[in-house]
Amino acid sequence: MLAIAMLFCVAGLAGAEEDSADNSQGRRLYDAHCAICHSIGGTGGRGPRLDVPKLRRASNSRALGSLIRFGIQGSEMPGAWSLSDDDVDAISGYVLELGQREPEVTPGDADRGKAIYAAQDCAACHMINGFGSSLGPDLSDIGLRRSAAYLRTELVRPGAAVPQGFMMIYAVPEKGDPVEGMRENEDSFSVQIRDVENRFHSFRKADLKTFRKQRGKTLMPSYGQKLDGTEMDDLIAYLASLQGEE
Amino acid sequence: MRLLLGSVLVVAFAFSAHAQVSYDRLLDGELDEGHWLTYSGNYAGYRHSPLDDITAENVSDLRVEWIYQLEDGGHVETSPIVVDGVMYITEPPGTVSALDIQTGRRLWRWTRPDQDRTKTIGFPKVNRGVAVLGDTVYVGTLDCHLVALDARNGAKRWETQVGENRTGHSITVAPLALDGKIIVGVSGGEAGIRGYLDAYDANNGERLWRFYTIPGPGEPGNDTWGGDTWKTGAGPTWITGVFDPELNTLYWGVGNPGPDWNGDVRPGDNLYTSSVVALNPDDGSLKWHFQYTPHDTHDWDANQVPILIDVEYEGTPRKLLTTANRNGFYYVLDRVTGEFLHGTPYAKQTWAEGLDDNGRPILIPGKEPTEEGNLVWPSLQGATNWFSPSYSPVSNLFYVSVREMGAYYFKSDVEYEEGKPFMGGGERALRGDDAFGALRALDVLTGERKWEFRLQSPPWSGVLSTAGGLVFGGSMEGNFYALDAESGEPLWDIQTGGAIAANPIGFGVDGRQHVAIAAGSAIFTFALPLHR
Numbered sequence: 198m199l200a201i202a203m204l205f206c207v208a209g210l211a212g213a214e215e216d217s218a219d220n221s222q223g224r225r226l227y228d229a230h231c232a233i234c235h236s237i238g239g240t241g242g243r244g245p246r247l248d249v250p251k252l253r254r255a256s257n258s259r260a261l262g263s264l265i266r267f268g269i270q271g272s273e274m275p276g277a278w279s280l281s282d283d284d285v286d287a288i289s290g291y292v293l294e295l296g297q298r299e300p301e302v303t304p305g306d307a308d309r310g311k312a313i314y315a316a317q318d319c320a321a322c323h324m325i326n327g328f329g330s331s332l333g334p335d336l337s338d339i340g341l342r343r344s345a346a347y348l349r350t351e352l353v354r355p356g357a358a359v360p361q362g363f364m365m366i367y368a369v370p371e372k373g374d375p376v377e378g379m380r381e382n383e384d385s386f387s388v389q390i391r392d393v394e395n396r397f398h399s400f401r402k403a404d405l406k407t408f409r410k411q412r413g414k415t416l417m418p419s420y421g422q423k424l425d426g427t428e429m430d431d432l433i434a435y436l437a438s439l440q441g442e443e
Numbered sequence: 444m445r446l447l448l449g450s451v452l453v454v455a456f457a458f459s460a461h462a463q464v465s466y467d468r469l470l471d472g473e474l475d476e477g478h479w480l481t482y483s484g485n486y487a488g489y490r491h492s493p494l495d496d497i498t499a500e501n502v503s504d505l506r507v508e509w510i511y512q513l514e515d516g517g518h519v520e521t522s523p524i525v526v527d528g529v530m531y532i533t534e535p536p537g538t539v540s541a542l543d544i545q546t547g548r549r550l551w552r553w554t555r556p557d558q559d560r561t562k563t564i565g566f567p568k569v570n571r572g573v574a575v576l577g578d579t580v581y582v583g584t585l586d587c588h589l590v591a592l593d594a595r596n597g598a599k600r601w602e603t604q605v606g607e608n609r610t611g612h613s614i615t616v617a618p619l620a621l622d623g624k625i626i627v628g629v630s631g632g633e634a635g636i637r638g639y640l641d642a643y644d645a646n647n648g649e650r651l652w653r654f655y656t657i658p659g660p661g662e663p664g665n666d667t668w669g670g671d672t673w674k675t676g677a678g679p680t681w682i683t684g685v686f687d688p689e690l691n692t693l694y695w696g697v698g699n700p701g702p703d704w705n706g707d708v709r710p711g712d713n714l715y716t717s718s719v720v721a722l723n724p725d726d727g728s729l730k731w732h733f734q735y736t737p738h739d740t741h742d743w744d745a746n747q748v749p750i751l752i753d754v755e756y757e758g759t760p761r762k763l764l765t766t767a768n769r770n771g772f773y774y775v776l777d778r779v780t781g782e783f784l785h786g787t788p789y790a791k792q793t794w795a796e797g798l799d800d801n802g803r804p805i806l807i808p809g810k811e812p813t814e815e816g817n818l819v820w821p822s823l824q825g826a827t828n829w830f831s832p833s834y835s836p837v838s839n840l841f842y843v844s845v846r847e848m849g850a851y852y853f854k855s856d857v858e859y860e861e862g863k864p865f866m867g868g869g870e871r872a873l874r875g876d877d878a879f880g881a882l883r884a885l886d887v888l889t890g891e892r893k894w895e896f897r898l899q900s901p902p903w904s905g906v907l908s909t910a911g912g913l914v915f916g917g918s919m920e921g922n923f924y925a926l927d928a929e930s931g932e933p934l935w936d937i938q939t940g941g942a943i944a945a946n947p948i949g950f951g952v953d954g955r956q957h958v959a960i961a962a963g964s965a966i967f968t969f970a971l972p973l974h975r
Binding site: 229230277281284361383384412 | 565633703704814815816851853855857863864866868869870871875876897898899918920921922924933936938
């Protein structure tokens, strides 16, 4: 049956307090259902990294089971309504085990990375704990949300995975100048864009001569050539150290 | 003021003139008099309004007439009934409200307690509407009872148990009123129920018959299940069917087999799941069946509203049953015999090469759910789902909201446990800009696409066509919109501010055409300005 699925559903809460002993089952289910966003091994990707000692939104397996089952309203995390209680227990057990692994060692020096962040004027686009610009993603807790490997990819090939809410749109209205910027919202009849100078534009699609979704395009420049290997490691170490305000 | 008083008098007169919703009124439909008496507007499932004040020329003036905010919010899938000046809606999880159609002001409200604590396995706590017969309003409840309410004040007259909620039986479907009886189906396709469709005496709630959608031992079709798997074979009946009074036949869609995605444990075609069944409403006996998806392993319930049309088919007048099925194919059947006449895809599908001469899908190997996940179109939620299509006798086109979305299908081990999820897998759907939606107009005889209007994302809104040459639909981003019924050209839209997962209806107030839809947690009604 299954009418509207993910966000609304399902039966009883997963009730297990202990981790499932069968973590191979948990890993198999995790790899199938969760790794698409959280990456194999929980190193983070489109979704936050899960290989951390303490998960921000779930402090124990009961809370984690509930989160897996119901998802997180207002986020991209869907509820897993079709998983059985045993499956949810197995996944939450595996995820909690991920947090007990040795933390990822980043080779760089975070202090030197902070200086590189300043020297490259990253704050012209990004904000950390309230300081900087709101044009690009807020980086205050980027170390919690992204793995070092993901950050490296973003710095070298920023178009490889453009975050949700930052898809570039090129729009030419019937009257007025072309607008290029990031898609804030879109429905079947209208689109809301934030341009490169951080100004909002709202268009009726019917009033646009050109409306182009530029997949893979981003305002973020590549730092693959701008930074040498040590500088890149340092910058990644700094970003990985950003854990949000307590 | 004088005008307002006049309107009240007209409505008061209309109410006293009818006051009873007789079976004859249901047969007539009285759509041209401004009523909307059954779930789909008429017994044939058209969801079409013959009112024609609102046209392509003036629809740009359409404006909000009133808004009714639901008290408890929630996920609203109700399809209103409008009769004699009153709109009857359901509010999740267990409320019926009667509204004044002129103002949206509430006349009465009845709430069944504790519905938020019911067992609803695999679906949200929703309800899709009521049925009206005589001076009684009928509603199904999430704890699986059928309740009869006095249409004047909402007082409960009787209730009867349709199923055990403890075992995952529930009711979300709007009942269908026939002559002296109320037809109601059950949800529970993810709980391993043995599905059925029931008829109850409209006067006292006594059960008149039960048709099990899964045949028992000794009955034809039981051999399409291995061992005892028929006992947990699902086959829910969670969307309102249609009725042909001339043939005295009730047509009702049957949902998925259980467990949903692990078909290994239930070898065979698994009748009558993912099928339409034609029943004699006098005794619930089966006249014929047609199975769209034999041995379904993708949860492609056949609970779409079928549409009954009488047209010339290949030179001969025929009584047809048409449907755009969740599995991605459009079907034309002879509704006297159940004979398959024609079928064609109306959306992207990657699981069948086509349909054979009997309408059975020619499977592409390797499209079953797997432990690792197997990408197939359409997604688990189907190329369309429970939300209604529409047929316009004016344009002779079939309109359907389409979901263009693929999904990775998973299979896992599962054992039946009473009152627990019994699904055996799931999906991971392609999302965001990898999926989209459309409202499509199909040739009613061939399923050939005449036009489409693209939607930002896969929709959950039904469709209403009107004799003014319009088609109304909604989007998950909150757009309610009107298209030209002949060309699909967008003519009007409004942002309602809430996702639309409901069916639009049309009705009249003092002769003025209205359309209504649930959006977010509110009912919106629209009409042209009073003074033009």
